[in-house]
Amino acid sequence: MSGTAQIGVTGLAVMGRNLARNFARNGYTVALHNRTVARTHELVEEFGGEGHFIATESARDFVAALERPRRLVIMVKAGEATDAVIAEFAPLLETGDVIIDGGNAHFEDTRRRERELREQGIHFVGTGISGGEEGALEGPSIMPGGSEESYDSLGPMLEKISAKAEDGAPCVTHIGPDGAGHFVKMTHNGIEYADMQLIGEAYQLLRDVAGYSPAQIADIFRTWNTGRLDSYLIEITAEVLSHVDASTGKPFVDVVLDQAEQKGTGRWTVQIALDLGVPVSAIAEAVFARSVSGHADLRDASRHLTGPTARRLGADEAAAFADQVEQALYASKIVAYTQGFHEIAAGSERYDWNIDLGKVASIWRGGCIIRAAFLDRITSAYEARPRLPSLLADKGFAEEIAAAQGDWRTVTATAVTRGVPTPAFAATLAYYDSLRADRLPAALTQGQRDYFGAHTYHRTDREGTFHTLWGGDRTEVES
Numbered sequence: 001m002s003g004t005a006q007i008g009v010t011g012l013a014v015m016g017r018n019l020a021r022n023f024a025r026n027g028y029t030v031a032l033h034n035r036t037v038a039r040t041h042e043l044v045e046e047f048g049g050e051g052h053f054i055a056t057e058s059a060r061d062f063v064a065a066l067e068r069p070r071r072l073v074i075m076v077k078a079g080e081a082t083d084a085v086i087a088e089f090a091p092l093l094e095t096g097d098v099i100i101d102g103g104n105a106h107f108e109d110t111r112r113r114e115r116e117l118r119e120q121g122i123h124f125v126g127t128g129i130s131g132g133e134e135g136a137l138e139g140p141s142i143m144p145g146g147s148e149e150s151y152d153s154l155g156p157m158l159e160k161i162s163a164k165a166e167d168g169a170p171c172v173t174h175i176g177p178d179g180a181g182h183f184v185k186m187t188h189n190g191i192e193y194a195d196m197q198l199i200g201e202a203y204q205l206l207r208d209v210a211g212y213s214p215a216q217i218a219d220i221f222r223t224w225n226t227g228r229l230d231s232y233l234i235e236i237t238a239e240v241l242s243h244v245d246a247s248t249g250k251p252f253v254d255v256v257l258d259q260a261e262q263k264g265t266g267r268w269t270v271q272i273a274l275d276l277g278v279p280v281s282a283i284a285e286a287v288f289a290r291s292v293s294g295h296a297d298l299r300d301a302s303r304h305l306t307g308p309t310a311r312r313l314g315a316d317e318a319a320a321f322a323d324q325v326e327q328a329l330y331a332s333k334i335v336a337y338t339q340g341f342h343e344i345a346a347g348s349e350r351y352d353w354n355i356d357l358g359k360v361a362s363i364w365r366g367g368c369i370i371r372a373a374f375l376d377r378i379t380s381a382y383e384a385r386p387r388l389p390s391l392l393a394d395k396g397f398a399e400e401i402a403a404a405q406g407d408w409r410t411v412t413a414t415a416v417t418r419g420v421p422t423p424a425f426a427a428t429l430a431y432y433d434s435l436r437a438d439r440l441p442a443a444l445t446q447g448q449r450d451y452f453g454a455h456t457y458h459r460t461d462r463e464g465t466f467h468t469l470w471g472g473d474r475t476e477v478e479s
């Protein structure tokens with residue numbers, strides 16, 4: 001017998017609960033389930049008036065409450081919990097039913113789960129969901145993977161509950177088969193790490209070099225948010241910087257321990273980039289910067305390390321410097337996104353996902369943490385040239401970087417000479433210079449490798465693979 005709920009959500013912590021409410025507010029009847037039954041009843045007691053919910057206490061009742069083909073969203077702790085929930089529900093499902101995993105799963109786990117469930121005739125849709133607690137309720141950016149067929153049945157519902165970009169387009173698209181959705185969500189989070197680190201470096205320069213207070217820097221960020229840097233992260237940065245701690249009267253940012261935490265998606269982005277051979281230095285530096293911040297023991301033990309102390313600028317110089325920091329931040333941001341999109345392109349090729357990069361940029365315009373006006377530009381760049389090898393190959397972005405690079409270099413050099421750590425500014429600038437260099441020292445690296453390991457090399461002037469007899473008379477042999 002078929003139930004009446006068009007969708008079910010199991011896992012009713014902050015994300016699942018808000019996603020269930022979002023479906024209900026959009027007119028869907030939602031079946032509810034949670035391992036700890038009390039959470040299910042709490043949701044109905046608190047928010048039952050928002051729509052049609054069917055509270056269930058067992059897996060069997062939950063499955064029975066769903067209309068067929070069943071659509072069942074899992075929003076539990078990623079990892080073993082997801083496998084446990086699948087093991088509980090899969091035996092109760094039938095051919096054509098759809099399991100949607102909205103947790104932050106590793107895409108390789110999603111590929112495995114999709115393969116196993118496909119053998120049972122069940123569609124498994126690994127889905128990236130971004131926007132945090134508020135996004136889940138008000139409209140997140142949604143990145144579903146899985147089969148085309150599953151998107152046919154699920155897509156219209158996801159489009160309804162998703163965020164809408166300024167032009168009204170829903171922030172959801174079918175990303176590609178099996179793990180594609182979770183891969184793109186992982187990279188989204190990696191870019192988010194880089195974005196946050198770059199903003200952090202800009203803040204520190206404005207504080208330590210320009211000598212501005214957190215409240216003044218908040219105003220600077222508010223101004224930037226009206227221009228090309230317009231984004232959710234810049235907006236909330238201004239909010240955080242202007243917040244004053246109630247108990248001490250000090251800027252909030254001065255009473256928070258400066259040790260950043262991470263949950264893992266940024267680290268995965270870097271690990272996978274290494275496997276794919278994609279240079280994502282901005283994301284890597286962001287992950288490392290959080291790691292350095294957390295090494296309280298090292299930082300404490302390093303109190304004897306000397307270096308320049310940042311000399312504060314005068315008022316006129318400070319205002320001009322702030323403008324330069326804006327240029328540096330924008331140029332570095334373009335590079336960070338260039339690297340992130342390169343990783344998605346490489347993943348798409350490796351796993352045969354055929355991901356539309358312009359579409360990815362367009363569904364990040366609303367709902368998600370890295371939502372930004374600038375993403376429209378990325379969409380246009382890929383629409384104009386779907387096979388764009390790199391965002392930096394786009395004429396518009398190249399021209400903007402060209403215009404910003406004088407200030408970008410000045411700011412990065414200032415940070416170095418004044419001893420302010422700006423690893424992501426420096427890494428993005430080095431990446432840019434690596435791409436534009438006529439010759440890289442990689443030729444010397446190849447020589448060294450051939451010297452100690454007979455690893456061979458290629459020549460610039462003729463085809464073939466060569467080795468020099470370094471220990472002998474140094475003649476060159478073709479191998």
Ligand SMILES: NC(=O)c1ccc[n+]([C@@H]2O[C@H](COP(=O)([O-])OP(=O)(O)OC[C@H]3O[C@@H](n4cnc5c(N)ncnc54)[C@H](OP(=O)(O)O)[C@@H]3O)[C@@H](O)[C@H]2O)c1
Binds near residue numbers: 130
């Ligand atoms: N928080 C965010 O901003 C955010 C954003 C995007 C994606 N996500 C992802 O969304 C998912 C849910 O996140 P969350 O923060 O709402 O919750 P969470 O703290 O990651 O997980 C708690 C939920 O998982 C259930 N659970 C844990 N172990 C279980 C098991 N062995 N069997 C069955 N259920 C189990 C819990 O049930 P009980 O109530 O019984 O303990 C509870 O419903 C996660 O994968 C997370 O990574 C989170």
